[in-house]
Amino acid sequence: MALGGYANRVAHVDLTAGTVEYRGIPEDWARKYVGARGLGVRYMLENGPQVDPLSPDNLLCFMNGPLTGTEANMSGRMAIVTKSPLTGTVTDSHHGGWSAARLRWAGFDGLLVKGKASGPVYLYVHDGIVEIMDASEVWGKGVHDTVKFFRERYGEKDLSVIAIGPAGENLVKFACWVNENDRASGRGGTGCVGGSKLLKAVVIKSAKKMPKAANLDAWKPAQKRALATIMDERNITSPRKGGLSVYGTNVLMNITSAMGALPTKNSTITSFGPSAEKISGEYVKEHILVDDPTCHACPVACKKEVEIKEGPWKGLRMESVEYEPAWSLGANCGNDDINTVAKLIDMCNDYGMDAIELGHPLSIYMEATERGYTNGAGGLAWGDTMAMVEMARKIAMREGIGNVMADGAEATARYFGHPELAMTVKGQGVPAYDPRGLKGMGIAYATSNRGACHLRAYTPAAELGVMPFGSLKVDPLAWKGKGELVKIFQDVHAFSDSLDLCKFSAFAESAEEYAAQYAAMVGVECTAEDVLKIGERIYNLERYYNNLAGFREGSDYLPARFTQEPSTMPGSEGHVCELDEMLAEYYAARGWVNGVVPESKLRELGIID
Amino acid sequence: MQVNFYATLRPIVGGRTVEFDVGEHVTVRQLVGVIVERFPRLRKELLNEDGNLYPHVHVFINGRDAPYLPNGVETVIKPGDTVDIFPAVAGG
Numbered sequence: 001m002a003l004g005g006y007a008n009r010v011a012h013v014d015l016t017a018g019t020v021e022y023r024g025i026p027e028d029w030a031r032k033y034v035g036a037r038g039l040g041v042r043y044m045l046e047n048g049p050q051v052d053p054l055s056p057d058n059l060l061c062f063m064n065g066p067l068t069g070t071e072a073n074m075s076g077r078m079a080i081v082t083k084s085p086l087t088g089t090v091t092d093s094h095h096g097g098w099s100a101a102r103l104r105w106a107g108f109d110g111l112l113v114k115g116k117a118s119g120p121v122y123l124y125v126h127d128g129i130v131e132i133m134d135a136s137e138v139w140g141k142g143v144h145d146t147v148k149f150f151r152e153r154y155g156e157k158d159l160s161v162i163a164i165g166p167a168g169e170n171l172v173k174f175a176c177w178v179n180e181n182d183r184a185s186g187r188g189g190t191g192c193v194g195g196s197k198l199l200k201a202v203v204i205k206s207a208k209k210m211p212k213a214a215n216l217d218a219w220k221p222a223q224k225r226a227l228a229t230i231m232d233e234r235n236i237t238s239p240r241k242g243g244l245s246v247y248g249t250n251v252l253m254n255i256t257s258a259m260g261a262l263p264t265k266n267s268t269i270t271s272f273g274p275s276a277e278k279i280s281g282e283y284v285k286e287h288i289l290v291d292d293p294t295c296h297a298c299p300v301a302c303k304k305e306v307e308i309k310e311g312p313w314k315g316l317r318m319e320s321v322e323y324e325p326a327w328s329l330g331a332n333c334g335n336d337d338i339n340t341v342a343k344l345i346d347m348c349n350d351y352g353m354d355a356i357e358l359g360h361p362l363s364i365y366m367e368a369t370e371r372g373y374t375n376g377a378g379g380l381a382w383g384d385t386m387a388m389v390e391m392a393r394k395i396a397m398r399e400g401i402g403n404v405m406a407d408g409a410e411a412t413a414r415y416f417g418h419p420e421l422a423m424t425v426k427g428q429g430v431p432a433y434d435p436r437g438l439k440g441m442g443i444a445y446a447t448s449n450r451g452a453c454h455l456r457a458y459t460p461a462a463e464l465g466v467m468p469f470g471s472l473k474v475d476p477l478a479w480k481g482k483g484e485l486v487k488i489f490q491d492v493h494a495f496s497d498s499l500d501l502c503k504f505s506a507f508a509e510s511a512e513e514y515a516a517q518y519a520a521m522v523g524v525e526c527t528a529e530d531v532l533k534i535g536e537r538i539y540n541l542e543r544y545y546n547n548l549a550g551f552r553e554g555s556d557y558l559p560a561r562f563t564q565e566p567s568t569m570p571g572s573e574g575h576v577c578e579l580d581e582m583l584a585e586y587y588a589a590r591g592w593v594n595g596v597v598p599e600s601k602l603r604e605l606g607i608i609d
Numbered sequence: 610m611q612v613n614f615y616a617t618l619r620p621i622v623g624g625r626t627v628e629f630d631v632g633e634h635v636t637v638r639q640l641v642g643v644i645v646e647r648f649p650r651l652r653k654e655l656l657n658e659d660g661n662l663y664p665h666v667h668v669f670i671n672g673r674d675a676p677y678l679p680n681g682v683e684t685v686i687k688p689g690d691t692v693d694i695f696p697a698v699a700g701g
């Protein structure tokens with residue numbers, strides 16, 4: 001391959017046959033889809049969009065991008081790409097720490113896993129090779145004990161372990177992969193696909209070997225300029241000064257609650273009132289914070305490690321209390337006990353479950369209980385902390401009603417005979433922004449290619465005015481212009497997810513910084529316009545996959561609660577989300593016909609010939 | 610009048626909620642003036658060189674960012690209104 005930067009080595013693992021082949025990346029694909037998310041989806045398309053997510057034929061991709069593990073800031077990200085058992089769409093979910101960097105240093109751009117092993121296995125990745133090894137000794141163990149086991153076997157130094165826990169083994173539909181730093185590729189049930197293949201872990205042993213840029217002269221200034229934006233005191237990334245660095249992502253809890261944009265008690269209301277403070281980043285810092293861990297090449301250090309000081313989980317030290325799970329297992333469930341939030345997140349890390357998704361079956365059960373829909377199936381009260389902990393275990397182990405809830409929000413709501421209680425889009429639960437108070441999130445959730453998601457188009461950056469250097473601010477309650485805004489965000493994020501850089505780089509870096517670093521690393525010309533074009537191609541590729549998988553006209557929607565039940569809380573009182581208006585604007589900007597990519601668009605973007 | 614502060618503003622004002630002695634009919638702009646006079650370190654956090662609120666700073670009156678209220682920062686704060694002031698915050 002003529003492009004620099006890449007390892008140009010992808011392992012094709014067939015677990016049924018027990019074989020591993022090593023191939024380069026088709027250059028045309030690398031140029032068109034960059035790496036990580038984009039390239040992973042291209043491999044998924046090649047594998048066939050009609051595949052049953054839990055059949056051996058589904059492909060499970062562990063993908064790096066051309067900037068992964070380099071000197072680029074915030075470049076310790078890996079994308080796990082597959083067809084989701086939760087949504088039926090293509091999905092990609094990223095995690096940080098050092099496992100992605102180590103995969104690159106071990107000599108790989110990606111691992112593509114197909115088939116199903118005859119017994120539990122793990123992949124041992126080192127020195128440019130992948131070995132399929134027996135994992136029966138760790139099958140049944142939680143992620144934490146699995147990591148411990150491999151540390152004893154291979155030594156802690158230079159070791160990364162990405163594992164599934166019992167939830168993945170038990171095919172919980174929202175099971176995930178978690179690494180040795182408790183960083184999870186949380187969304188979309190990628191861990192469930194691992195469990196279906198009897199793949200317990202990917203174990204990577206590699207010392208640091210920073211990839212060299214193809215154009216070294218251009219690389220140094222590009223990397224320096226990007227770093228300067230992250231360090232700048234005007235941006236929230238500014239180390240030990242900016243809100244993201246000091247308080248972590250959970251600095252959001254108070255503001256979204258105050259503005260009526262925090263989905264509370266299964267989105268029945270849009271604010272947690274004074275209780276938001278008790279689960280906020282400010283509260284965590286004052287009461288239980290013990291450390292601020294980071295990821296490969298990141299000066300921001302937004303992770304928040306805590307130690308519980310009192311109560312039934314006294315002494316538990318865990319990472320990391322993030323905004324999303326603190327909302328899902330806190331406000332969403334009417335729970336204002338931060339210690340229980342931390343305990344539940346730690347359980348999710350150990351069982352290998354998406355902590356965002358877990359809150360949905362729990363809060364549905366709670367609302368069903370309150371409304372008298374449970375038909376003698378017991379009950380779960382809002383904020384019943386001990387019961388939540390027990391229910392989390394039952395879901396991971398598929399015990400009792402946990403067996404229903406393990407199939408996700410929609411299955412849980414159907415079980416109670418009230419599908420309208422599921423706050424989902426394409427089967428995936430909404431994250432921590434109520435689209436009645438932050439309207440851009442409404443169109444972002446509806447049109448996300450992986451089901452409800454805040455990270456496909458992080459419009460709060462513009463709606464809260466935290467774009468790099470305050471470059472843009474728009475009214476959170478206005479819908480006009482949000483369709484076009486979401487398209488731009490989706491395209492830029494699709495590119496950065498393919499590099500693969502942490503999403504939070506977008507609070508400091510712009511498309512110019514992405515373009516300059518990419519161009520220097522791989523040795524091509526790239527401008528900010530090219531970034532948007534490539535991002536657009538990747539977004540359309542995903543949509544094309546989903547269209548072929550059966551998501552046709554009318555697949556972009558929101559739960560009726562957001563479009564029909566006005567907010568009753570200050571900040572957004574009286575507002576619903578004007579989805580139809582935004583959808584019309586969005587489809588016009590995309591050139592799609594009611595959610596379907598026309599052939600002419602696919603040709604224009606070079607996706608088909 | 611009680612004003613709630615958040616995130617990196619709290620260490621500057623020394624707590625979550627601070628009471629300010631302002632007369633009736635005070636506007637958002639006037640209140641911010643009183644606040645930065647009492648806590649001079651807040652000036653560079655809240656106001657640009659022209660003395661206007663930074664776009665990333667939020668002064669909420671009952672949950673609505675003041676610039677989006679019909680009278681913007683000239684809005685008169687009523688007794689019982691909730692006032693929250695946030696620096697730039699985001700995450701994901």
Ligand code: SF4
Pocket residue numbers: 074075076096097293294295296298299300301302303502503504
């Ligand atoms: S900003 Fe946070 S999540 Fe992103 S790379 Fe840095 S420490 Fe990791």
